[in-house]
Amino acid sequence: MSNSKLSRIGRATLPAAALLLVASLVPAQCAPAQYSLSTGFAGGNGCSGNFFDVVAAAQVTVCSFDVHLGAGPSQTVEVWAVTGGGPYAPVVANPAAWTLLASPTVTGNGLNVATPLNLALQYTIPAGTTQGFIIRCTTSTNIDYTNGTTLGAVAAANADLTILQGQYTCTVGTTFPALTSAVRIFNGTIHYGKDNILAVGASAPGAGDLVVSLTSINPLATEGWVLLSFDTSLPTATGPFIGLVPDATTFQLLITTPLVDGLPLHFPIPSPTGSFPTIPFVLPPAFVPFPAGVTVDFATLLIAPGFTFVGTSGVIRYTF
Numbered sequence: 001m002s003n004s005k006l007s008r009i010g011r012a013t014l015p016a017a018a019l020l021l022v023a024s025l026v027p028a029q030c031a032p033a034q035y036s037l038s039t040g041f042a043g044g045n046g047c048s049g050n051f052f053d054v055v056a057a058a059q060v061t062v063c064s065f066d067v068h069l070g071a072g073p074s075q076t077v078e079v080w081a082v083t084g085g086g087p088y089a090p091v092v093a094n095p096a097a098w099t100l101l102a103s104p105t106v107t108g109n110g111l112n113v114a115t116p117l118n119l120a121l122q123y124t125i126p127a128g129t130t131q132g133f134i135i136r137c138t139t140s141t142n143i144d145y146t147n148g149t150t151l152g153a154v155a156a157a158n159a160d161l162t163i164l165q166g167q168y169t170c171t172v173g174t175t176f177p178a179l180t181s182a183v184r185i186f187n188g189t190i191h192y193g194k195d196n197i198l199a200v201g202a203s204a205p206g207a208g209d210l211v212v213s214l215t216s217i218n219p220l221a222t223e224g225w226v227l228l229s230f231d232t233s234l235p236t237a238t239g240p241f242i243g244l245v246p247d248a249t250t251f252q253l254l255i256t257t258p259l260v261d262g263l264p265l266h267f268p269i270p271s272p273t274g275s276f277p278t279i280p281f282v283l284p285p286a287f288v289p290f291p292a293g294v295t296v297d298f299a300t301l302l303i304a305p306g307f308t309f310v311g312t313s314g315v316i317r318y319t320f
Helices: 003-007 016-028 248-256
Strands: 035-038 045-047 049-056 060-067 072-082 098-102 105-108 123-125 130-137 143-147 154-157 161-164 166-169 180-186 188-193 197-201 210-215 223-229 281-283 295-304 308-312 316-319
Touching: 035 154, 049 143, 049 180, 130 143, 161 188, 197 295, 197 316, 210 223, 223 248
Parallel strands: none
Antiparallel strands: 035 188, 045 143, 049 130, 049 161, 049 166, 060 123, 060 188, 072 098, 072 105, 072 130, 143 180, 154 161, 166 180, 197 210, 210 281, 223 295, 295 308, 295 316
16 A cells, blocks of 8 residues: 555544553553463473464464463563464474564462463464464473373363473573473463454455454454554564554554544444444455555554553454
């Protein structure tokens, strides 16, 4: 979308102070997480961390993790994810296939209790996919876990997610973690949300149109934006602004797009006429402003009255 097209969208509709308020709340984008799944904190063994897979039955947005971390101040814990999704086993020895999502420094709460990492990851796992993770401590071998039985067996499950039995690592420091083959069960909790599921794509392969839908909207939301960025230099969902790497287009859309019923760029919730987001927005091929081959990141920002932040969607990276 060219700057000339963007300049015709409209004039500023948000007070500068309100924009600053929204921006200040964005780092808390994943809180409060609505749901959780835990493997428990039985312990029994330990080293620096775990490799494990998560299978998503429904699309979820991972917000944070609790870990089983022995007592001790200032311990750094890394959370890695297989870039673009997929199980960990095929890429265990390929650092380039992983994305470091976070590396908080926390104080371990000791044996048999949770140590929250207090993250706001906003990391989407699509329905029907498997996502590999590594969670390990870089400053000690203080991560506790439980001996497993069968690699890939279920460690914990609910209607949304299944955490599988994985393996462990004893690597500390800056070296990428090396896998040790014995089966181990990650001890910890995944905190996640199921609100605000954004989908961007074509109605059929090669159709050339653009279909945007937003479902499971946070019930507190009264207004929203579908924002975009042409800066895809970082792995998906790892940018500093609602998961995007913001560019001029991102902020221009946020600041200048008027509130229009049915227009995904800035829309009321619910739609007074039953338009988007009640139903998907469909843009015919002749009106799609993106040339073939361009890659764009999309994400949704939602607010309640008084510019109270209530959530975002996951980031969708789409190539036209």
